[in-house]
Amino acid sequence: MAYVHANSTIEAACSPPNDMQEIITHTAEITLDDEEQGVWFEDEELGIQTLPAAKETWTIVGRFLTDRILKTEVMKRVMASAWKPLMGIEITDVQPNLFLFTFFDEPDMKRVMDEGPWAFENATLLCQVLNDGEDPLQVSLNTVDLWVQVSDIPQGYRTVKVLERIGDYVGVFLRYDERNFERQWTSFYRVRVTHDVSNPLKRRMKMILRDGSWTWINFKYERLHMFCFFCGRMGHTDKFCIQARRSLLRPEQYPFGASMRAGGTNSAKVLGGKMVSTRPREGA
Numbered sequence: 001m002a003y004v005h006a007n008s009t010i011e012a013a014c015s016p017p018n019d020m021q022e023i024i025t026h027t028a029e030i031t032l033d034d035e036e037q038g039v040w041f042e043d044e045e046l047g048i049q050t051l052p053a054a055k056e057t058w059t060i061v062g063r064f065l066t067d068r069i070l071k072t073e074v075m076k077r078v079m080a081s082a083w084k085p086l087m088g089i090e091i092t093d094v095q096p097n098l099f100l101f102t103f104f105d106e107p108d109m110k111r112v113m114d115e116g117p118w119a120f121e122n123a124t125l126l127c128q129v130l131n132d133g134e135d136p137l138q139v140s141l142n143t144v145d146l147w148v149q150v151s152d153i154p155q156g157y158r159t160v161k162v163l164e165r166i167g168d169y170v171g172v173f174l175r176y177d178e179r180n181f182e183r184q185w186t187s188f189y190r191v192r193v194t195h196d197v198s199n200p201l202k203r204r205m206k207m208i209l210r211d212g213s214w215t216w217i218n219f220k221y222e223r224l225h226m227f228c229f230f231c232g233r234m235g236h237t238d239k240f241c242i243q244a245r246r247s248l249l250r251p252e253q254y255p256f257g258a259s260m261r262a263g264g265t266n267s268a269k270v271l272g273g274k275m276v277s278t279r280p281r282e283g284a
Contacts, residue, residue: 058109060101061094061136062127064120065144065197065235066226070097075120083112094136101127117144119225124234126197144234145174146195147222149188149262154215157207163191170202170219171195188220200232201260220262229254 064070076091079101083089087105094100103109109129112118118125126141148170153162160176167173171193180189195201201224205217227234229251230244238244238254 055106056104058103058106059130060103060109060112060127061130061139061141062099062101062125063097063141064123064125066097066121066123067236068121068123070120070123078120079118079125082118083108085112098136100130100136117146117223117225122226124197124225142198143194143196146171146193146224147177147262148191148193149220149222150191151188151218151220152215153189153217154207154209157209158189163189166205166217167191167193169205190222195234197234201227201234201256203232203256203260220260222262224261227256227260229256229258232256 064075072093079091080089085103085105085108087103087108089104089108090100090102092100092102101112103112113127113129116125116127118127124144126144128139128141130136130139148167150163150166153166163176163180164173167176170191174192174194176192177190180186201221202219204219206214207217208214225234226237228236228238228241228244230238230241230247230249232255238251244254
């Protein structure tokens, strides 16, 4: 009896209770698919900075300052030949006399912007860099950057601050030529300005000196393309100027003239749409 009782006790101990049996039964129905899917972490969660994609193109939007109908295909060939971008260029029509000049290398684009103004058939190109996402139809194209030669500055006034003031009188001062002060003597100083083409060019400036006297500061413009000798505005000649037509002045009495072009009084030459002085620039 004792033996049977002992075996019964062992069997009872090895048999799971009813609640444990129920847990085992329910657990068998559980699937672990969620464990297999994994969890992704974003770069910013790991403190990793993602570099932006490299920019592949740089675009200038521009128009030519003329009312004439342009020979578009000829213009494209001429401008590409004048600029000679090392990595190529694509010129696209947006609408009549509005173009996109797309470069495939940033230095090519910067060189074109820095070395302007440019022209086709003597009509100045007004252009701006087109930012990403910007509508070319909404870009204001009414200014051009010019190098101005400033002459007859009195001794004691040939300073950077004076050149900045003069630049803001001519237009909007951008910078001065670093070579201005490398020579002990020069007949003029160069400043880069932004000129609003709706305004006449400035011929000269009256400078009031410390002692109350005054003197004229005179200006010449480098690579100055078509402009009117009567009203002084760029984009047309006196032949097509309404003010000149209504004036009683003879052409030789007009207030502006070819002498405002740096390099002499001869007509400037255009080579590949790029202005070329008729003689070397002085002090450049």
